[in-house]
Amino acid sequence: MTSPLSEIEASQAASQIDLLRQSLRSVLFGQDALIENVLTGLLARGHILLEGLPGLGKTELVKGLSKSLGLDAKRVQFTPDLLPGDITGNPMLQETDTGRRFVFQPGPLFANLVLADEINRASPKTQSALLEAMQERRVTVMGETHLLPDPFFVLATQNPIELEGTYPLPEAQLDRFLFKLEVRANNAATLEQIVLHREIGVEPQVSQVLSRENLTTLLDQVRRVFMPVPVANFIARLVHATQPGEPHSGGIHYGASPRAALALAAASKARALIAGRLNASYEDVRDAAPQVLRHRLLLDYRAKLEGLTPDLLIARLLEHTPAQDAPLPTSLKAAKL
Amino acid sequence: MSAAPGSDEKFWHAAARGLSRRIHFGWWLDYWLTLLIPLSFIGAITILALRYWLNLPTQSVLAGLASALLLSSLAAYLWMRRHREPLSTTRIRLEDALGLKARLSAAAAGIGPWPPARPNLTLPVTYRPGRPLFMVASGATLLSAAILIPISRSQPEKPRVIEPPSALQEVQNRLDNVKKNDAVNPESIDQVEEKMAELLQRPAQNWYEHASLEAADHLRDVTAADLQQLAQNLADAERAANALAASASGSGLPQAAKDSLEQALQNASQSMQGAGMQPSGDLMDALKNVDPSQLSNMSADQLKDLANQLAQNQQSLQQALKKSPSLDLSNLPEGRPGEGKGEGEKEGTGQGAPTRGPGTAPVTLASEDTQLDTNKIETLKNPLDLSRLATGDALSVTNGAAKIDPKAYQGPQQGGATSAPGDGGAAVWQKSLIPAERETLKRFFK
Known part of the structure; x- marks a missing residue:
C-alpha cells in the first residue's frame, strides 16, 4: 500500500515536470499538446504510438527527451527486411577467457528511450518481438532472458499515407501502446520560429534538467496519486460504454479492453501529477481518453462509410457519460457553470 | 484560504x-x-x-x-x-x-x-x-x-306517498265525525275501523287493485247503509216514543194504534241493538233497559225522556254527517227500507264492476244482411294443381287403351338448345340452360 502524495511532493513534482516541459518546448516548437501527451505517457510508464508525416520533429522530440532526462536513446528504422534479432540483439561467437562461446550483443532495444520509426514497415514477426519487449520489458534470446533498462519507453511512429509494403499493427498489438498521438503539421507561426531558430545539420542544444533518479521518483509519485472512487467509476463506465451493444456505442465493432481502463487510470494520474494535484479527476480522464482509446476502438463498416472516426465516437461517448450516472429528474437540468 | x-x-x-x-x-x-x-x-x-x-x-x-x-x-x-x-x-x-x-x-x-x-x-x-x-x-x-362551473343540484327523491282509496277516506271522515259528536257507539266505530285497518294492512301498492277498491267501496256503502239505518231507526223510534208519550199524557189513541206504535218502537229498538251501527252508549243503555212487555206501562215522562234521547242522538248523527253530501239524513222516508214506491224497471246494460261485467250485451234476434257486396263466386275448376304434382299423383282415371303420341318424345336434348325454335318472327325461349348460363342468371338476379 503506497502512501498518498503530499501537497509538497506534488508541488515539487509539478515544478520538475514543468522544467522538462520547457526544455522540450525549446526543442520542438508549436507542439505543446504533443509534448504534454508525451510527458503524460512517459510518467504513466506507457509506450506511445505517434502517427504523423515525416519531418515533424518526432526524432528531435525523442532526442530532446533523452538529453533532458540524461537517458540513453536509440532510433530504429523499421524496414520489411528487419529481423527480430536486429532490434533485440544477437548472440555473437566470441573468444573469451573460457574459450569460444556465444556472447549476447544487445540490440537497439537496450536503451531507455527507443524511437521505432515507421514500425508498420517491419514484418509482423519483428513487430511481435518489439511488442513483447514493450510488454514484458525484457528480451529472451536463445533461452537467455535479458532485462531491458529501466525506465524503458518506446515511441513508435507510423506513416498514415503510405500503405503499400506496410504491415498494419493488429489490434492486440496496438493495445500495448498507452497512447496513440497524432502529430499535426505546424502552422505558419511555428514554421517561422523553426526557420529562425533552427538550421539543417545543427542539433539544438539541450541541457539535462532531470536526473534518472528524479524520473524514477516522478514515476513512483504518479503511482501515489490518489484515484477517487467516483473517478475510477467514471473510467470504468467510459470504457464499458465502448462495448458494442451499449447505448451510445453505435459504429464500434470492438470496444476497449480492461487494459485500456488501466491505461486511462495511469494517464489520469500522470496528468494530475503534471498539474501538481494529489488526485486524479474527471477532467484528467476526459483529456486522456482520446489518446488512450482511439487506437483501441475498431469501427464497423457502417461507421467507416459514414465517415466516423474513433475520435468522433470517443467525443460522443464522453458527451453521454457523465461523471455521475444517477439521472436527474426531468424538472431539473444540469447547468454549465 | x-x-x-x-x-x-x-x-x-x-x-x-x-x-x-x-x-x-x-x-x-x-x-x-x-x-x-x-x-x-x-x-x-x-x-x-x-x-x-x-x-x-x-x-x-x-x-x-x-x-x-x-x-x-x-x-x-x-x-x-x-x-x-x-x-x-x-x-x-x-x-x-x-x-x-x-x-x-x-x-x-x-x-x-x-x-x-x-x-x-x-x-x-x-x-x-x-x-x-x-x-x-x-x-x-x-x-x-x-x-x-354552474351545476344544477339534484333534487332528493321524495318518498312516494300513496293515499288510501277515497272510499276509505270517506269512511274515516264519517267515523271521525260521528265519534266527535258521540252519535254512535264507539264499539261500532272500532269494528269498522278494524275492517279499514285490515284493508290498509295490505301493501300500499295493492290498495288500488280492483279487489281492494271493491272492498273499500263495499265498506263505504255498508257503513253508509248502517248509518242510514241507524238514523232511520232513531227517527222511527223517536216518532213512536213521542206518539206514545202523547197518548200516555191523555190524548187517547185506539189500542190498535198504541200497539202499532209500541211494536214500531220495539222493532226500532231491536233493530238498533242488532245493527252494525249502534246508537251512543247512554241511549243504548236506555234502550236495553226498556222491557218490551212493560212498554205500555211506561209513564208519559219516561217516554218523553226516551224520545228526547232519541232525538238528541238523531240530531248528533245528523250534525256529524252534515258534511257528507252523499249521505243525506235530513229527508229520511217515513217507513222501512224497501217500503214505498220504487224507481221502476229500466232498459240497457249496467255499469259493470271490477269483478263483474256490465251485464248481457244488447243483442237483437233479427237477422242482418251482410255487407260484402259479392255477386260472383269463383271456384277452383281443376281439382289438381298441375304445377304441384308429385310423383305418383293420378291426373285422372279413364277406361280404355292408352293413347300414345309418337311425336311427343323428341329424344335427348342438348343443354342450351332452343326448345321452341319457332318460325320467323316468333318468340324464341330457352328452357334448359347450361351451368354457366344458369350461374350468370343467378348472379344477375341476386
Whole structure:
C-alpha cells in the first residue's frame, strides 16, 4: 500500500515536470499538446504510438527527451527486411577467457528511450518481438532472458499515407501502446520560429534538467496519486460504454479492453501529477481518453462509410457519460457553470 | 484560504446538502406532477359528483381537495425516496460541474484539503419551469372548473306517498265525525275501523287493485247503509216514543194504534241493538233497559225522556254527517227500507264492476244482411294443381287403351338448345340452360 502524495511532493513534482516541459518546448516548437501527451505517457510508464508525416520533429522530440532526462536513446528504422534479432540483439561467437562461446550483443532495444520509426514497415514477426519487449520489458534470446533498462519507453511512429509494403499493427498489438498521438503539421507561426531558430545539420542544444533518479521518483509519485472512487467509476463506465451493444456505442465493432481502463487510470494520474494535484479527476480522464482509446476502438463498416472516426465516437461517448450516472429528474437540468 | 479550520468542509457539506435537497425536490416534483393530472381528473369528477349529489358547500370541497393534494404529496415523497442521493453522489455532481477536479471526493476520503469556500456559489442544477407550470396550471384549471362551473343540484327523491282509496277516506271522515259528536257507539266505530285497518294492512301498492277498491267501496256503502239505518231507526223510534208519550199524557189513541206504535218502537229498538251501527252508549243503555212487555206501562215522562234521547242522538248523527253530501239524513222516508214506491224497471246494460261485467250485451234476434257486396263466386275448376304434382299423383282415371303420341318424345336434348325454335318472327325461349348460363342468371338476379 503506497502512501498518498503530499501537497509538497506534488508541488515539487509539478515544478520538475514543468522544467522538462520547457526544455522540450525549446526543442520542438508549436507542439505543446504533443509534448504534454508525451510527458503524460512517459510518467504513466506507457509506450506511445505517434502517427504523423515525416519531418515533424518526432526524432528531435525523442532526442530532446533523452538529453533532458540524461537517458540513453536509440532510433530504429523499421524496414520489411528487419529481423527480430536486429532490434533485440544477437548472440555473437566470441573468444573469451573460457574459450569460444556465444556472447549476447544487445540490440537497439537496450536503451531507455527507443524511437521505432515507421514500425508498420517491419514484418509482423519483428513487430511481435518489439511488442513483447514493450510488454514484458525484457528480451529472451536463445533461452537467455535479458532485462531491458529501466525506465524503458518506446515511441513508435507510423506513416498514415503510405500503405503499400506496410504491415498494419493488429489490434492486440496496438493495445500495448498507452497512447496513440497524432502529430499535426505546424502552422505558419511555428514554421517561422523553426526557420529562425533552427538550421539543417545543427542539433539544438539541450541541457539535462532531470536526473534518472528524479524520473524514477516522478514515476513512483504518479503511482501515489490518489484515484477517487467516483473517478475510477467514471473510467470504468467510459470504457464499458465502448462495448458494442451499449447505448451510445453505435459504429464500434470492438470496444476497449480492461487494459485500456488501466491505461486511462495511469494517464489520469500522470496528468494530475503534471498539474501538481494529489488526485486524479474527471477532467484528467476526459483529456486522456482520446489518446488512450482511439487506437483501441475498431469501427464497423457502417461507421467507416459514414465517415466516423474513433475520435468522433470517443467525443460522443464522453458527451453521454457523465461523471455521475444517477439521472436527474426531468424538472431539473444540469447547468454549465 | 479558508477562514477557519473546518469551515471549508462545512461549506461544501452544506452546498452538497443544498444540491441534494434540490434534486430530491425535483424528484418529488416529478412524481407529484405524474400524480397531479390523473388526480385532477379524478378530483374534478369527484367534485362535480359531490356538488351534484351531496350538495356540499365549497369549503368542504376545498378541504377535501387540500386533503387529496396532501395525500398525493405524501405519496410522491414516498416514491421519491427511491431516488435519494447520498451526499457522496451529490458531491460528484458538484465537483464535476464546478471544475473542482474531484477535490471534494478526495478531501472526503482524507486526501488533500477541501477547496476554498465559494461565497456566491451557484448550484449546478436549475429548474425547468415549463413542464411543472403547465401541469400545475392544467390541474388547477380542471379543479377550478369543477368547483366553479354552474351545476344544477339534484333534487332528493321524495318518498312516494300513496293515499288510501277515497272510499276509505270517506269512511274515516264519517267515523271521525260521528265519534266527535258521540252519535254512535264507539264499539261500532272500532269494528269498522278494524275492517279499514285490515284493508290498509295490505301493501300500499295493492290498495288500488280492483279487489281492494271493491272492498273499500263495499265498506263505504255498508257503513253508509248502517248509518242510514241507524238514523232511520232513531227517527222511527223517536216518532213512536213521542206518539206514545202523547197518548200516555191523555190524548187517547185506539189500542190498535198504541200497539202499532209500541211494536214500531220495539222493532226500532231491536233493530238498533242488532245493527252494525249502534246508537251512543247512554241511549243504548236506555234502550236495553226498556222491557218490551212493560212498554205500555211506561209513564208519559219516561217516554218523553226516551224520545228526547232519541232525538238528541238523531240530531248528533245528523250534525256529524252534515258534511257528507252523499249521505243525506235530513229527508229520511217515513217507513222501512224497501217500503214505498220504487224507481221502476229500466232498459240497457249496467255499469259493470271490477269483478263483474256490465251485464248481457244488447243483442237483437233479427237477422242482418251482410255487407260484402259479392255477386260472383269463383271456384277452383281443376281439382289438381298441375304445377304441384308429385310423383305418383293420378291426373285422372279413364277406361280404355292408352293413347300414345309418337311425336311427343323428341329424344335427348342438348343443354342450351332452343326448345321452341319457332318460325320467323316468333318468340324464341330457352328452357334448359347450361351451368354457366344458369350461374350468370343467378348472379344477375341476386
